[in-house]
Amino acid sequence: MISPFRDFPPDLYLLSVGLASVAIVFATVPGLLLRLIVLLWPKGHPRRAELMGEFYALGLHRRIVFVFEMLEAGLFDGLAARFVRLDSGREVPPPSVARHAELWQPPRKRSRTKRWLYKAALWSLVRVRKWWRVGIGALVLVALTTILLVLGSLGGQIAQVLSLPFAIIATIPFVRDELKRRRKSKDDDEG
Amino acid sequence: MKKTHALVSVACALLDDPDGQHWGYELAKKTGVRSGVLYPMLSRLLDAKWLVDGWEDPTVIHGRPPRRYYQLTKVGSSRLQAVVAEAAREPRFAPLFTLRLLGWEL
Numbered sequence: 191m192i193s194p195f196r197d198f199p200p201d202l203y204l205l206s207v208g209l210a211s212v213a214i215v216f217a218t219v220p221g222l223l224l225r226l227i228v229l230l231w232p233k234g235h236p237r238r239a240e241l242m243g244e245f246y247a248l249g250l251h252r253r254i255v256f257v258f259e260m261l262e263a264g265l266f267d268g269l270a271a272r273f274v275r276l277d278s279g280r281e282v283p284p285p286s287v288a289r290h291a292e293l294w295q296p297p298r299k300r301s302r303t304k305r306w307l308y309k310a311a312l313w314s315l316v317r318v319r320k321w322w323r324v325g326i327g328a329l330v331l332v333a334l335t336t337i338l339l340v341l342g343s344l345g346g347q348i349a350q351v352l353s354l355p356f357a358i359i360a361t362i363p364f365v366r367d368e369l370k371r372r373r374k375s376k377d378d379d380e381g
Numbered sequence: 382m383k384k385t386h387a388l389v390s391v392a393c394a395l396l397d398d399p400d401g402q403h404w405g406y407e408l409a410k411k412t413g414v415r416s417g418v419l420y421p422m423l424s425r426l427l428d429a430k431w432l433v434d435g436w437e438d439p440t441v442i443h444g445r446p447p448r449r450y451y452q453l454t455k456v457g458s459s460r461l462q463a464v465v466a467e468a469a470r471e472p473r474f475a476p477l478f479t480l481r482l483l484g485w486e487l
Contacts, residue, residue, distance in 0.1 A: 243437070243445070247445060259409070262415060266418075267417065
């Protein structure tokens, strides 16, 4: 049997297998992915429970799209909520969370080193905002760009790791063809 | 509050049923506003007390977590009506209202 993948460029093949594996993960376990996405919001934020409620109220076919959309909401709304909390360092819930005070958990007491690191991070954040006159949104964008650049450089490796099981399965026809060819040539030699 | 296309679209959707309960994702679908924009906006509307929120009654639903709903307050209703009335006079919002007149959900 001639493998249908014989003339397929290996890079394109691996890329498509990687993309297919990501799509399969999204399609099969959207709930798990959403549970990971809601972690972008700070602990106790009502949005975590809200999105899970919305997700399970949807039909199965709409859940995948919903998870894709919430990834964006998580990056902008969730990370921004974390930044605001870091910036203000407040011990009381912000107004949008205060109505659900039972969900709110104030930040834990930190050790001295962590406290100094936190103060240094906060100081640099405030300075950067003052010097560059930028808002929280711009800082979130800078952080996101940095994260995306790092992820982009790791992306190739991640795609390869994800596609590894599929790549192994896909090599089976090649191996089978090769074994057949060798067996045939051996038979011919003996004949 | 800054008057944007997203705010006006959401205001129109909320004012279609001023006493009803609205779900976040349902609003996003109705208005076409991306969830990355809609949810922060809902938080701002809550902080301004134009909206109140609550959770579905867990005894009524089965097998899934309760959803969070948003409801217009009296203040919110009058303010959002003012926002929509102002927007209706501005040319940059004209396509939005034309589409609504044609019966398209935004």
